[in-house]
Amino acid sequence: MSDRVTMSLAEVHATTTRILLAHGVSTDQARAIADTVTNAERDDCKSHGLFRVPGYVASVKSGKVNPRAVPTMRDLAPGVIQVDGQHGFSPRALEVGRAPLAERARSQGIAALAVVNAHHFAALWPEVEPLAEQGLAALACVDSFSYVAPAGGSKPLYGTNPIAFAWPRQGRPPLVFDQATSVSARGEIQIHLRDGKPIPEGWAIGPDGGPTTDPRAALAGAQLPFGGYKGAALSLMVELLAGALVGDVFSFEASARDNGDGGPPEGGELVIAIDPGRCVAEDKRAGQLAHAEALFEKILEQDGARLPSDRRYAARRRTPTEGIRIPASLYETLEELERAQ
């Protein structure tokens, strides 16, 4: 008997939607989450795909998240839009803010979307990639729970605090990266734990402050920032931008008020969109994206070099026909979630 189950992307979407609707999630919130989960599976980002569905459901069952929240939007400045998630999930809040943010970036040259009171449990590239598909450069960051030690420290304080960036390309999908400021994503450690595998050295320290390769000790101790103090500084920046700047909590505050249901933290997020055409004089606009392509060509000239989003896009070409595979245990969990409400 195979320990993997194959699903089509349509099945991923339908299953996710059915499970969420069955647990009282509104149509808009459920569809936005299903889009996000399906896109993660499509791009082979396993730690943000169906793996996350039990957590979404847990946070509804525990009452932490408002599954029928209707995000509200307001203008804070000509270049700043706020979307209040109203204690629902982030995918719908982001969806509501996306078009207004893009419109504002075009009219102002640069604009920011400040998301507050939303539960974020997904990858970060879905925030920036759609903006770049519309010709904008975009930068996003979000904090999470208190997982990562600050520079010189040994106890968790920062979130894994990813930074995502996207750049538009003509006739091709955008150049995108999305990377935790910790060495590894939290979900990667959770997947190692689930699969009974040790984590690589350097990812984390245990509760005693010493290095560990035990995923359980890592989850109980502290993850490490990537690149030492430099990654820690970026993580601190993300705390400030997705926390104090937008008027929402830091990761340590999100941890303190969380109910431990295994679902996403509630907090803020910052997305910045820039219209490249508004950052140069008019006569420079025509060649701007072609200029970037010259850099990408230079990168790919080097043996072994690749562009950050290549792995995801390769998966994206494959999965619509081949489908995706998940562990049988996860498939069973999803079946149970669909039955038990």
Next chain:
Amino acid sequence: MSDRVTMSLAEVHATTTRILLAHGVSTDQARAIADTVTNAERDDCKSHGLFRVPGYVASVKSGKVNPRAVPTMRDLAPGVIQVDGQHGFSPRALEVGRAPLAERARSQGIAALAVVNAHHFAALWPEVEPLAEQGLAALACVDSFSYVAPAGGSKPLYGTNPIAFAWPRQGRPPLVFDQATSVSARGEIQIHLRDGKPIPEGWAIGPDGGPTTDPRAALAGAQLPFGGYKGAALSLMVELLAGALVGDVFSFEASARDNGDGGPPEGGELVIAIDPGRCVAEDKRAGQLAHAEALFEKILEQDGARLPSDRRYAARRRTPTEGIRIPASLYETLEELERAQ
């Protein structure tokens, strides 16, 4: 005989100014550079202090830089200002753009300064710290020469491409970091070469693509991005933001057109300023900076942890009375530069 010479900060400023004026640099350009060099020495950032003066002079003598350039400014969008350095040095171009950028950040919530055609040879924190002193959050990046290998590659392509960030604090100097996306700054390797010391492992690879601790081989080979592919992705982002986005060159293009005089590359730069008060609803403004202080306290509670700017600020308290020390050989070089025009 001591191999170090002590100078007061006033002497640093006066010496730098005299040397630059003696080589035909305009008063405005010379003063702006002297401010930048003096502030670097004040904060014990040796690789961006007097150490840089010979390079500034070399780029005037070679004719690469226009030492009497008068930067021009124009509006590209409500949230985007462009300063054209007119082939002069960056410090004056940045000075011209600073107040308009701050004003625009306050009125728009978020704004960008796109600097083009300027020669950057300094640290990056001078771009963001003054903005945070005015209550703004600020982010800056600049590319340089082709020094750093891309992810998976072994030949230089990216610049050392620093990212600087500043956050305002009430009654205290801002929280600031400024870090190369390479493991080390270029100047650090140059200083190791000057002092005849090996560089730490992991900083660079030699021309053969293999690891090296020889600063000369490192300078001839490729520097490495910090944190592997993650630092490389950030370096790529900086290339795009300070290059294609503002309509100026990438680092490899700056290298290709440089005359090898040892002075700074010509290129672009991006500075983003955000008004925290415009990113929250009015009733949230009063507590916003105090909220950030709660995070800083949490960091400092941990044994061994410190804030990114602490080392610079400690030097800043010391040097106004104690002065700064430079190698006698550098002092002699400066004396020669003052005589020989």
